[in-house]
Amino acid sequence: MSDKPRVLIVEDEAQIRQFLRLALAAEGCTVLEASRLADGLTLAGDGGVDLVLLDLGLPDGDGIDFIRAYRGWSDGPVLILSARTEERHKIDALDAGADDYLTKPFGIGELHARVRALMRRRARSGVAASPVVEFGEVVVDLARRLVTRRGEPVRLTPIEFRLLAMMLAHPGQVLTQRKLLADIWGPSYVESSHYLRVYVGHLRQKLEDDPTQPRHFLTETGVGYRFQPGS
């Protein structure tokens, strides 16, 4: 990877591309642009792309097709740009392999935070993860299956622990309800979202300072959950 990360923007609106280009240049990124799905895939295929910003509604196809094609040869991060009312699309995109999404309109601060998080994750991949994870006042030893909060041991049920471990394994990343349900409860539970919600509630009650205003186990309304290590 070169010093300057290369970001590919696939977006049909020229003004939005321009604003993204300015914002990313300020972050020290090299920006590639495509207004059509096909051009985007060609640019991505040339290699050397560290991050893709993808609009879901493109004139020559669905952004989800882009993700499926891109995932054929690359596991590089993909950030979706989409509207608030399009939860269904976001979920489909995430299930197809996108890493995160931003809801339009968004501020520069948000954009920078998401881009940095994705780049960090990319840089970290391949580095052996430590079995001990800390967030807030909680310490989780994944190897020994021990959880403490403010030094006090916290008792978790097996499912609670599996859920916690899965969320810790994807810091800062959105996990769709569907994925969490399928991985933890099994494929026959993908429609039983209430299980997931009840268990996330348990984790919040045991590990958050204020379960009604969580700082680590965040809800992505209509989509899924995100584990935020820092506050």
Next chain:
Amino acid sequence: MRVLLLIPSRESSMLLPTFADQMSPRRKMATSALACVLVGLAAAPLRGWLDPANVVMLFLLTVLVVAVVLGRNPAVLAAVLSVLLFDVFFVPPHFSLAVSNLQYLITFAVMLATALITGHLAATLQEQAADAGRRERRTRALYEIARQLAGALNDLQVREIVEGFITAEFAGRCQLLLGDAVGDDAAAWLVPARVAAVHAAGTRQIDGAVIYLPLKAPMRVRGVLAVHPGNTLDEAELAALDGLASLVAIAVERLHYVEVAQRSELETATERLRSSILSALSHDLRTPLTVLVGLADAIVLAAPGLSGPALDSARTLRDQAGRLAGLVANLLEMARLNAGSVTLRQEWQPLEEVVGSSLKLLGDALGRHRLRVDLPRDLPLLRFDAVLIERVLCNLLENAAKYSPADGEILIAAALAGDFVELSVGDRGPGFPEPFSAQVFEMFVRGDGESTTPGTGLGLAICRAIVDAHGGRMRIENPAGGGGRVVVSLPRGEPPVVEAEVM
């Protein structure tokens, strides 16, 4: 009249009875007697030459013909008369009822019996043939009208077809009444009360000369057919009218469902158009807003290059762009709700979660207001669309923040209330103007007409539309401790069980 009823002419074997049908019974008797006398006269000159047995045959033939042509009673008369004539003119002693050879008494008896039996049989056959002919004709007519009704494209055509049929078959008038009300254009011979009674009961009623037939279709009674026939009807004709009424009922019902199908197709098309316009509109509005919000933010973040006043302007620009985006989101949401293009994605979930996500979404927008969340731990799961209820909560919280003093407390609370769970957002503001009216939930209505507080009055209207769609209720109140409060009641339903885990 566009209706053509093709009734075939009667077959030739029926011609004679048709001619005879027009005679009075007395004339039939006279004709019968005349026939016997003529045969007697014709046979008399041949008396010496003809064997009496053959004369008997001639008389028997006459009785048979009379039975076929004139019917049963003239045949009986002809039978008796033939025996008498034979006795008087052909059995010695002639011109007397006396009989010289007693053998002839047997001839008379056999002749009478044979004449009566053949006459009876012939007349019965004739009647049955005539009946069958009438039945066939009616069946044909009903079949024909069924065919026409099947091709009818609207109620008016059905009316014309039925009127044509009644005129042709019953030489009468009729009126087709669809629905259970009698319009002003109804004929004078109709009794509206009778129409309503027949419609309600679903059975045929006869009132004087008028027959009221219910149009009983498979789904329900579709109306009443009133017939004023030219002459009185027998049972078979009434049965034919019943058959007609069923045919009309089925035709009317078919037309009704054709109309329903067409209407729903039109509605679907309209809805599709509406939602495609909406999504195009929201895309077109969102693009410049995204650029505006993003660029305004970029200017603020590039702060080192800006002087104090310019930085303030940039901040204002960013905040206002953000507000504009929120406003557009609200407007589009309302349009989507109004267009009916919103499908609820209802899932069972804890209220606590949506409260948390709303607070996170609002972030700094709540400013310096103190926030208190008071949710009981044992609230049941509720079934709702998280995205929409999040919007309700955000709107209510924004309202609360707008109307209460800068450092005032905002309280989010929930409680069980019968079959509902009540979620309330209370503020320390001036409260709602009394007396309360449902108007605050209407679009573009604001609590205070000329208030300087910004807002469109869309917020509560959207909340209500969303809560309504969930089968819930909304109300406003001014609690005793001061301030205002909006209460959202969501139905509890029967939450699914989440089995407890064994540790």
